[in-house]
Amino acid sequence: MTEAVEYSGLVDKRLVRAHIVAGLVFFVIVLFAGLLYGLQLQQLYPFPGIELLSPGRVRMIHTAAAAFGFLTNTFVACLYWVIPRLTGRPVLSRSFSWLIFWAWQLLVGISAGGILFGEAQAVEWGETPAWIDPVILVGAALLIVNVITPIFQRRDRNMYVTLWYYSAGFVWLALVYFMGNFLPEYWLPGAAGAAVVGLYIHDLVGLFVTPMGWGLMYYFVPVILKKPIWSHTLSLVGFWGLAFFYPLNGIHHFLFSPIPLYAQYGAVISTIAIEIVVFTVIVNFFMTLRGSSDAIRTNMPIRWFYTGMILYFTTCFQCAFQTTLTFQKIIHFTDWVVGHAHLVMFGVFGFWLLGSIDYLWPKLVGRKWHSDALRSWHYWLTTLGIVVMALSLTAAGLIQGYLWKGLAPWEDSLIASFPFWAVRTYAGVAMIAAQFLLFFNMWMTSRSAPEPSTARAPLGQEATA
Numbered sequence: 001m002t003e004a005v006e007y008s009g010l011v012d013k014r015l016v017r018a019h020i021v022a023g024l025v026f027f028v029i030v031l032f033a034g035l036l037y038g039l040q041l042q043q044l045y046p047f048p049g050i051e052l053l054s055p056g057r058v059r060m061i062h063t064a065a066a067a068f069g070f071l072t073n074t075f076v077a078c079l080y081w082v083i084p085r086l087t088g089r090p091v092l093s094r095s096f097s098w099l100i101f102w103a104w105q106l107l108v109g110i111s112a113g114g115i116l117f118g119e120a121q122a123v124e125w126g127e128t129p130a131w132i133d134p135v136i137l138v139g140a141a142l143l144i145v146n147v148i149t150p151i152f153q154r155r156d157r158n159m160y161v162t163l164w165y166y167s168a169g170f171v172w173l174a175l176v177y178f179m180g181n182f183l184p185e186y187w188l189p190g191a192a193g194a195a196v197v198g199l200y201i202h203d204l205v206g207l208f209v210t211p212m213g214w215g216l217m218y219y220f221v222p223v224i225l226k227k228p229i230w231s232h233t234l235s236l237v238g239f240w241g242l243a244f245f246y247p248l249n250g251i252h253h254f255l256f257s258p259i260p261l262y263a264q265y266g267a268v269i270s271t272i273a274i275e276i277v278v279f280t281v282i283v284n285f286f287m288t289l290r291g292s293s294d295a296i297r298t299n300m301p302i303r304w305f306y307t308g309m310i311l312y313f314t315t316c317f318q319c320a321f322q323t324t325l326t327f328q329k330i331i332h333f334t335d336w337v338v339g340h341a342h343l344v345m346f347g348v349f350g351f352w353l354l355g356s357i358d359y360l361w362p363k364l365v366g367r368k369w370h371s372d373a374l375r376s377w378h379y380w381l382t383t384l385g386i387v388v389m390a391l392s393l394t395a396a397g398l399i400q401g402y403l404w405k406g407l408a409p410w411e412d413s414l415i416a417s418f419p420f421w422a423v424r425t426y427a428g429v430a431m432i433a434a435q436f437l438l439f440f441n442m443w444m445t446s447r448s449a450p451e452p453s454t455a456r457a458p459l460g461q462e463a464t465a
């Protein structure tokens, strides 16, 4: 896990950069699609009557581009950086990696086109058209073979916890994608299919995005703080706890539905159990920080990572309550859930990835960051944006829930929501502005004078550094 590996020919930096840039291109699509749909809810939609850009389709672009374009690309960039360092082995093949890179962008692009042309599959987060799902599954399988090979080939028999998370996450990804995109479509109609869709939405987050994210944290935090994780045993408790409890959670999306009540209760209990698991992981990371807490102030990636962890704890704590039937009576179907979703997907995993980019970009281009002030602005505007967005949606959710419970007319809840939706839009604009500061800083960094130690390879030609 040392930076000496930097020049050992294990990592294709251009590929890591390409995945980061592709991820950020999709990120821009995510942000503007979110903004557009937010404007629709404020009755300010700029493209009324254009079927291709109808708001429902734009919403699906927003969520699908977040999962498969932004998060997946950026996670894959990190996998290509981290796995060779932890195993001492390169991924299966460089040319194969590039093939997968282009194939993946093509698949996500075709899926987005399919959604815009009305071909979406009726599965939340599985809206990728049914005719492309088999190809996506093959694409995911190729990616998995490429990155799992060094894990099998490593010489050190001890497996660091990051590799536990990654190995399991890869297996789960294939199973989860198959379950959500094929079972309800072809074999499980009705309530059974709905139950599986609930599992799918939740497992895509819990069994793919979460292991990728925690895997990253277990790698980057010790590397940056230059000390081992506080307790390896506790890290494995977290891993096995996730593996055991998470798959049972999904049905908490469908409480009060026709799905058998014992399955709903099972989901409630295992969701509460996950909170204990999360607590062990958070304790482990904060104990690791003990004695180095100044890093939160002085080290930007660490600041992103620990902010994400605090938000992670917040969302899981929310989960332990919001999964109960008592809470559900108020928040079901309200904007509370949308606030929660943004806090998790962006406030946690988005933050970890932005922190990873902050750490990796100077190393990938062999230059120092162009502007530390811009990095700081990026962090504060993004954090302010997501916190304000989550708070306004949480408040909107409570108001909607109580109005519906009091049997107020539906229109009353819409009128009450408008100010909160306006706040969401302003928060979104702040988040968008923040990301453009990041892009500008990345661009200027890659154009600045190279650092002496890395000056020997011109940018773009140090493919295996």
Ligand code: HEM
Pocket: 030, 031, 032, 034, 035, 037, 038, 041, 059, 062, 063, 066, 070, 337, 338, 341, 342, 345, 346, 350, 424, 425, 427, 428, 429, 431, 432
């Ligand atoms: C400019 C920033 C953003 C804005 C304005 C925005 C806005 C929206 C809107 C209006 C919805 C639909 C809510 C509804 O159906 O009532 C939504 C849903 C969603 N967004 Fe965003 N979004 C933004 C950024 C993001 C980011 C960066 C991510 C993830 C990385 C994300 C993930 C999601 C998810 C997962 C949902 C589905 C929520 C659910 O169904 O409960 N959003 N967003």
